[in-house]
Amino acid sequence: MQHWKTLLKNSITDPEELPRELKGDNSSLNKVTALYPMRVNPYYLSLIRQKGDPIWLQAIPDSRELQDTTCMEDPLNEEELSPIPNLIHKYPDRALFLVSSQCAMYCRFCTRKRKVGTARMTITRDTIRAGLDYLKKTPAIRDVLISGGDPLLLSDDQLDWILGRLRKIPSIEIIRIGSRVPCTLPQRVTVQLANILKRYHPLYINLHFNHPDEITPEASLACARLANAGIPLGCQTVLLKGVNDNPEIMKKLMHKLLLNRVKPYYIFQGDMTQGTNHFRTPVEKGLNIMKFMIGHTSGLAVPTYAVDAPGGGGKIPLLPDFSVKLEENLTFTSYHGLACTYMKAG
Numbered sequence: 001m002q003h004w005k006t007l008l009k010n011s012i013t014d015p016e017e018l019p020r021e022l023k024g025d026n027s028s029l030n031k032v033t034a035l036y037p038m039r040v041n042p043y044y045l046s047l048i049r050q051k052g053d054p055i056w057l058q059a060i061p062d063s064r065e066l067q068d069t070t071c072m073e074d075p076l077n078e079e080e081l082s083p084i085p086n087l088i089h090k091y092p093d094r095a096l097f098l099v100s101s102q103c104a105m106y107c108r109f110c111t112r113k114r115k116v117g118t119a120r121m122t123i124t125r126d127t128i129r130a131g132l133d134y135l136k137k138t139p140a141i142r143d144v145l146i147s148g149g150d151p152l153l154l155s156d157d158q159l160d161w162i163l164g165r166l167r168k169i170p171s172i173e174i175i176r177i178g179s180r181v182p183c184t185l186p187q188r189v190t191v192q193l194a195n196i197l198k199r200y201h202p203l204y205i206n207l208h209f210n211h212p213d214e215i216t217p218e219a220s221l222a223c224a225r226l227a228n229a230g231i232p233l234g235c236q237t238v239l240l241k242g243v244n245d246n247p248e249i250m251k252k253l254m255h256k257l258l259l260n261r262v263k264p265y266y267i268f269q270g271d272m273t274q275g276t277n278h279f280r281t282p283v284e285k286g287l288n289i290m291k292f293m294i295g296h297t298s299g300l301a302v303p304t305y306a307v308d309a310p311g312g313g314g315k316i317p318l319l320p321d322f323s324v325k326l327e328e329n330l331t332f333t334s335y336h337g338l339a340c341t342y343m344k345a346g
Helices: 004-009 029-035 054-059 125-136 156-167 191-200 217-228 247-259 283-293
Strands: 094-098 143-147 174-178 203-207 233-238 262-268 304-309 314-317 330-333 339-342
Touching (some): 125 156, 143 156, 156 174, 156 191, 191 217, 217 233, 247 262, 247 283, 262 283, 283 304
Parallel strands (some): 094 143, 143 174, 203 233, 262 304
Antiparallel strands (some): 330 339
16 A cells, blocks of 8 residues: 555646546646646546546636636635634634645635645645634634644644644634545544544544545544544535536445444535536436435435525525424424324423
């Protein structure tokens, strides 16, 4: 098995470096990568079966990224919600702390594609210290989500240093890490990394898998190492046109996640991020997927379908219509279409 640093070093960053059978058809892709960087490491590249498949769509630049006039550069208003650089304080008791500007694979649908992997996102020991200082001075924050970029691309020592200082802040009860590394570069999840992470419980990790083909033996081993370290794992999946906007594919993904001790947490409607409009699906598509899963599989396998409201409004759950009426009694339609009544109490 190649070392994760070797795999990362050998990443493809120029569309011209792609194997001929995987290259896009448009010669303007260099213009795309000049604005939105490309990085595909050899491991994730090996998951692509053919041009245009669900893995290819997530990783390979597309000329449509430059044709998007519908969406916004910063749809979640993160810049305005940042009291200091690289820390977003949207919710009263939670903060999003950006500690890495790099990812193992630059997803073409990324919410922060405007700056991840570019000079627009500068993260240093000083900016991290400033974030820690803000958290110390803001005791209302009890839950911190470490993100980026991808925090698990930091060195073991860097991650240990950040987690150690967060744990010394009395008001912080929960630490979460958001990472796609177990999916895109699972070799990074070493036994040593898992041993470092388990020192900082209660610690949670939100993973990000979008398609069943991403759950490989290597990814399963990465998830096992984290789960065996006592870390609760959740998955935040993004609904993507041509990737997973199919009820059977989504159900298969959720089942495979559970087999790897990963709880399906969210299915996100695609953000209105500039350069990603070709991935967005109608909301009705997501509601139909949820209706397909509810009752037809275990509740453990059913995540929350949500849209992250543009402008920084936060996550809004979206539920399929089961025709609920509340009069004298509660009447509704079950998942298989039967009319049901729940009698009034008392």
